[in-house]
Amino acid sequence: MTVDQVGSPAELAGLLDRHGYLCDEGLATACFLALRMGRPLFLEGEAGVGKTELAKTLARGLGAPLIRLQCYEGLDASQALYDWDFPRQLLHLRAAEAAGVSDVSRLEGELYDRRFLLARPLLQALETSPSVLLVDELDRADDEFEAFLLEVLSDFTITVPELGTIRAERPPVVVVTSNRTREVHDALKRRCLYHWLEHPSFDREVAIIRRRLPDAAERLAGQVARAAQRMRETDLLKPPGVAESLDWTEALVALGVRDLDPGTAAVTLGAVLKYREDQQRVLGGGGAAGLEALLDGG
Amino acid sequence: MDRDVTETMVGFARTVRAAGGAADPERVQAMLAALDHLDVLDPRDVYWAGRLTLCADPDDLARYDRCFAAYFTGATARARRGTPPVVVRRVPVAEPGGRGGGQEQQGLEAATASDVEVLRDRDVARLGAAERAEVARLIALLDAGAERRRSRRFAPTPTGRLDPARTVRETLRRGGETSLLRHRSHRTRPRRVVLIVDVSGSMSPYADALLRFAHAAARSGGRDVEVFSAGTRLTRLTRELRHRDPDAAMAAASAAIPDWSGGTRLGEELKEFLDRFGQRGLARGAVVVIASDGWERGDAGLLGAQMARLHRLAHRVVWANPHKARPGYEPLTAGMAAALPHVDDFTSGHSLAALEELARLVAGAGEGRAHA
Numbered sequence: 214m215t216v217d218q219v220g221s222p223a224e225l226a227g228l229l230d231r232h233g234y235l236c237d238e239g240l241a242t243a244c245f246l247a248l249r250m251g252r253p254l255f256l257e258g259e260a261g262v263g264k265t266e267l268a269k270t271l272a273r274g275l276g277a278p279l280i281r282l283q284c285y286e287g288l289d290a291s292q293a294l295y296d297w298d299f300p301r302q303l304l305h306l307r308a309a310e311a312a313g314v315s316d317v318s319r320l321e322g323e324l325y326d327r328r329f330l331l332a333r334p335l336l337q338a339l340e341t342s343p344s345v346l347l348v349d350e351l352d353r354a355d356d357e358f359e360a361f362l363l364e365v366l367s368d369f370t371i372t373v374p375e376l377g378t379i380r381a382e383r384p385p386v387v388v389v390t391s392n393r394t395r396e397v398h399d400a401l402k403r404r405c406l407y408h409w410l411e412h413p414s415f416d417r418e419v420a421i422i423r424r425r426l427p428d429a430a431e432r433l434a435g436q437v438a439r440a441a442q443r444m445r446e447t448d449l450l451k452p453p454g455v456a457e458s459l460d461w462t463e464a465l466v467a468l469g470v471r472d473l474d475p476g477t478a479a480v481t482l483g484a485v486l487k488y489r490e491d492q493q494r495v496l497g498g499g500g501a502a503g504l505e506a507l508l509d510g511g
Numbered sequence: 512m513d514r515d516v517t518e519t520m521v522g523f524a525r526t527v528r529a530a531g532g533a534a535d536p537e538r539v540q541a542m543l544a545a546l547d548h549l550d551v552l553d554p555r556d557v558y559w560a561g562r563l564t565l566c567a568d569p570d571d572l573a574r575y576d577r578c579f580a581a582y583f584t585g586a587t588a589r590a591r592r593g594t595p596p597v598v599v600r601r602v603p604v605a606e607p608g609g610r611g612g613g614q615e616q617q618g619l620e621a622a623t624a625s626d627v628e629v630l631r632d633r634d635v636a637r638l639g640a641a642e643r644a645e646v647a648r649l650i651a652l653l654d655a656g657a658e659r660r661r662s663r664r665f666a667p668t669p670t671g672r673l674d675p676a677r678t679v680r681e682t683l684r685r686g687g688e689t690s691l692l693r694h695r696s697h698r699t700r701p702r703r704v705v706l707i708v709d710v711s712g713s714m715s716p717y718a719d720a721l722l723r724f725a726h727a728a729a730r731s732g733g734r735d736v737e738v739f740s741a742g743t744r745l746t747r748l749t750r751e752l753r754h755r756d757p758d759a760a761m762a763a764a765s766a767a768i769p770d771w772s773g774g775t776r777l778g779e780e781l782k783e784f785l786d787r788f789g790q791r792g793l794a795r796g797a798v799v800v801i802a803s804d805g806w807e808r809g810d811a812g813l814l815g816a817q818m819a820r821l822h823r824l825a826h827r828v829v830w831a832n833p834h835k836a837r838p839g840y841e842p843l844t845a846g847m848a849a850a851l852p853h854v855d856d857f858t859s860g861h862s863l864a865a866l867e868e869l870a871r872l873v874a875g876a877g878e879g880r881a882h883a
Binding site: 222238239242243245246249250252257260285286287288289291296297299300302303306307310324352353355356357392393394395396398399402403406407408409450451 | 533535537538541544545548549555556559560562563564566567569572662663664665675676679680682683686687700703733734737749750786788790791792793795
């Protein structure tokens with residue numbers, strides 16, 4: 214299905230569903246509008262709620278390649294946009310010298326040919342049409358980069374001084390994610406549609422686990438989802454996201470577990486809780502006693 | 512789109528803006544454009560069209576929901592508009608020796624160079640209105656930039672590591688002759704500064720000066736400064752303090768703080784800060800300043816545990832306690848005693864001179880004097 218064929222948020226939700234991503238009405242509307250309005254989708258939410266996964270599924274559903282730009286502090290234009298392939302340029306120059314080329318101006322022109330240009334994610338995304346561009350964890354980049362990104366995302370053109378302006382045939386579908394470690398500039402957010410992703414409800418989480426891990430029994434998926442929901446209500450340093458529920462289920466399936474009991478939960482707890490303090494809190498003073506309360510009622 | 516619909520939606524956007532939302536004209540345009548693609552008659556679609564375009568922060572969402580309910584269902588959900596406490600405003604200072612009489616004028620004339628020296632060491636809690644205004648003016652001039660750290664970005668330098676890209680570019684320019692090597696080094700940039708200002712009752716004589724200090728820091732450190740107020744609730748003030756004008760920033764901040772002069776539950780607030788912001792990265796490698804007297808009403812054990820957690824995340828933790836300057840002060844309150852082992856610098860911050868010292872500590876001078 215292409216971008217134009219998606220007629221409504223419900224249709225888009227159906228498309229994502231077929232590719233293994235269950236989204237609610239809000240997220241479906243957000244994605245739908247991002248496609249229709251050609252605006253980037255700015256996604257925030259707790260770690261592990263499925264921000265990155267959404268971009269991946271969107272790419273799969275639209276049959277477009279996913280181009281990912283992982284942000285980090287110090288990321289600059291030559292790592293995000295393009296760079297000249299200097300070694301190859303030099304090689305070309307030496308080869309021309311050896312061959313005794315006399316037309317200097319033509320040689321100079323050749324040096325800045327498109328084949329010596331290394332396309333980094335942003336340029337790749339503009340040149341590949343259609344494509345899904347994931348700008349992951351934008352809050353990790355510094356504000357210089359943010360200002361630069363704003364420029365690219367406003368008109369979807371990139372100017373290479375030696376080559377001219379490269380324009381996207383059709384703008385890529387852009388998903389920007391942030392973990393809110395830093396306030397992203399308002400000017401950039403204004404360009405985007407903003408959506409805050411919540412942890413899924415119990416039923417949806419069970420459905421997500423069943424969808425992603427068909428080998429997991431219904432009962433097991435329910436037990437994992439219930440335990441995860443309860444852990445989110447408990448006071449933990451890092452409450453589990455959907456990603457952790459999936460990891461945990463996968464671990465249990467790999468161990469051949471069909472029914473989650475406190476003993477099994479205790480030995481696999483590391484798949485879902487990544488802080489020693491959190492594990493201790495869930496286990497409580499009496500070893501598996503805390504887990505029993507967590508799993509009870511399944 | 513129907514004219515009535517546009518009017519209705521613009522009216523709704525105005526409601527959101529009046530409640531403090533980010534509904535600027537560009538966002539309103541986006542909302543109308545979004546509705547073009549959705550069903551205007553479906554309340555859910557209208558809700559999402561507005562929410563996806565008019566909100567920019569998770570904190571905006573609850574407010575948006577309230578406005579939506581109020582505007583479209585007629586529910587009365589008046590935004591809580593309590594009277595913010597009086598924040599000292601700057602009185603226009605007359606030129607020293609200028610003409611004009613009046614007692615106020617007399618008082619202000621005193622604020623000349625030599626008196627600034629006297630003012631520097633005065634406890635801000637014991638100042639008159641005119642002196643207070645003068646101190647506020649001087650705080651605004653403080654340079655409270657943070658100490659620097661190495662950045663991942665490079666800048667060209669005469670010596671240092673070889674810069675392959677620029678060297679080759681230079682070589683190409685010379686037709687392939689490697690004649691000049693270019694170098695680059697890591698740039699430095701200020702560390703992030705996080706200020707948590709206690710605005711509870713026992714801190715109220717100092718809260719204004721400390722928030723003004725936070726504003727001066729925000730101005731010196733730009734986007735790498737985050738400010739929170741703590742009391743009974745944690746409030747992020749970063750956006751409010753971005754106003755250039757100190758008085759406008761203070762007015763915005765005081766309107767945003769819901770719990771002026773209430774009690775203190777510092778342990779819980781600190782936990783909330785770490786859960787929501789700190790652990791994700793806001794406190795990582797940052798210089799964190801906590802301005803509080805440590806009169807903890809809640810569980811001091813919780814405060815200690817959270818301070819330990821903060822200390823593991825932050826580069827340095829500075830605690831400013833205005834009461835420290837009092838003669839014979841001993842950090843005996845349960846909160847202070849629990850926090851101190853996890854503090855790198857312990858200072859007072861009760862006067863202009865003390866705030867200057869705090870600025871020096873933020874800038875990285877005089878490390879690790881907590882227990883001196």
